[in-house]
Amino acid sequence: MDIQDKITFFYTIEEKLWDKKVEANKYFATLCILCVALLGAWHTAGSFLNSALDWNTEISMLNALTFIVYLWGLNIAESVFSCKDIKTATLRSLLIFASFVAGYIAGVILGVIVIIVVCIILFILGCYFVLGMLSGSLKPKGKWKTDDGDIINGEKEWGSDIVHGDDGQDYKIKDPWGM
Amino acid sequence: MNEQRFCPHCGERIALDTEQQYCMFCGEPLVDFVPQAAFEPEPSYKPKWWQTLAATLFFSVMIGQLLLETLYPESLGLFGFFIPLIMAIGFGILLNGIKNRATFVALIIIIVIDLLFLLFIFLPAIPVYSSWAWMNDLFLVIRNFIIPLSSVYALALIARNNVLTGSCRAWLHILILGDILALFWSTLNFWFPQDDFISIGWTYPFAYIFMFNNTLLRVLFACSWWVVARSKAFGGPYNKETSCDFSPLNKYMAMTVIAPAILIPLMLLIFNYAEELINL
DSSP states (O other), X not given: OOHHHHXXXXXXXXXXXXXXXXXXXXXHHHHHHHHHHHHHHHHHHXXXXXHHHOOSOOOOHHHHHHHHHHHHHHHHHHHHHHBSSHHHHXXXXXXXXXXXXXXXXXXHHHHHHHHHHHHHHHHHHHHHHHHHHHHHHSOOEEEEEBTTSOEEEEEEOTTSSEEEETTSOXXXXXXXXXX | XXXXXXXXXXXXXXXXXXXXXXXXXXXXXOTTOOOGGGTSOOOOOOOOHHHHHHHHHHHHHXXXXXXXXXXXXXXXXXXXXXXXXXXXXXXXXXXXXXXXXXXXHHHHHHHHHHHHHHHHTTGGGSOTTSTTXXXXXXXXXXXXXXXXXXXXXXXXXXXXXXXXXXXXXXXXXXXXXXXXXXXHHHHHHHHSOHHHHHHHTOSTTHHHHXXXXXXXXXXXXXXXXHHHHTSGGGSOOOOTTOOOOOOSXXXXXXXXXXXXXXXXXXXXXXXXXXXXXXXX
């Protein structure tokens, strides 16, 4: 099974099921299923972004349903054209509808997973940022590197790049975050 | 049937029509006989130069129209005049290599359709309250109903009267789907005025998914014109005596009428009742 069979997966499946009874287009049904999956992903992600950030990205269930029916009608016509008998055409269009439902659900789940992964990545990045700030500000006493490259003992002023050294002098440090 | 069969034992040719069980030359039984043609791959057809020229014209014009519509919509006023003209020239080039009378008729129908699209450019010049206003309605009826139906009829003529490979026939089906889509949209506009669509919410952001799907379909249409123009149907030579089937009663015409007739009541039902069902 090479990569092209994986890309046009619906054509591969229908070739296995009905070998010479179907002469359908290689890309059309697969593209339609991928479009429905995209619609499902947009459905979750759009409603999440709408509720979280108040963006105008929400689509209603009504739109999704009409879009699926519209694409299904096209695919029914294509099955009638490409199948040799009416039984195969019926089974193929039913299989396409089942794939649409599966693709929609997969899109919804993928949308949820992508949102969760993005949230986790944002959380980890935020943790790094906050921890870096805290490590720069909560440990004012210790060793600091000055602009000249010397290492001195002293206490850093919070929120600035000035260190009050133990010898009574003030130094300017290179890295105010202390990292 | 012109395929030749050979005896697997002695290699002598066997007539196809006889139901003989033994080879007439070596006397060996022919039980496990497999036709020679089953092992040979399909002879690949080499398209003629005019087919490649016409296919290049179609593909570049359709992709160019798509790119211009998305990137630089202001240019379509001028370019819209050239699109049907170039397409008609491409079909005129394809007239070189027609195989039979049905393909000729189909190409003439498609060329006439493209020339009609040239006429539609002058449509906005007719004032709504003039005595020529009925021309607007006539043009709308022609554009919305007669052109898709006759286009499907022409493509069905090509599909039914030529020996095409399976994949080429499948690409031709995509073109027929495009005409069904045109008929579907014009019938949908007849049932739902534009205001209802906006109130239903067929707008931003749903329109983006719809535009994405539409773009994919249009790329598929360009690819299918490339494949169909380079198929055997336009590779000649012309045969006068081939009997052609001109009947409009075929599955393509039937689905052109049936698919919108099923889809539109279904969408009507969804629009009217599904909202209450979903919000239960």
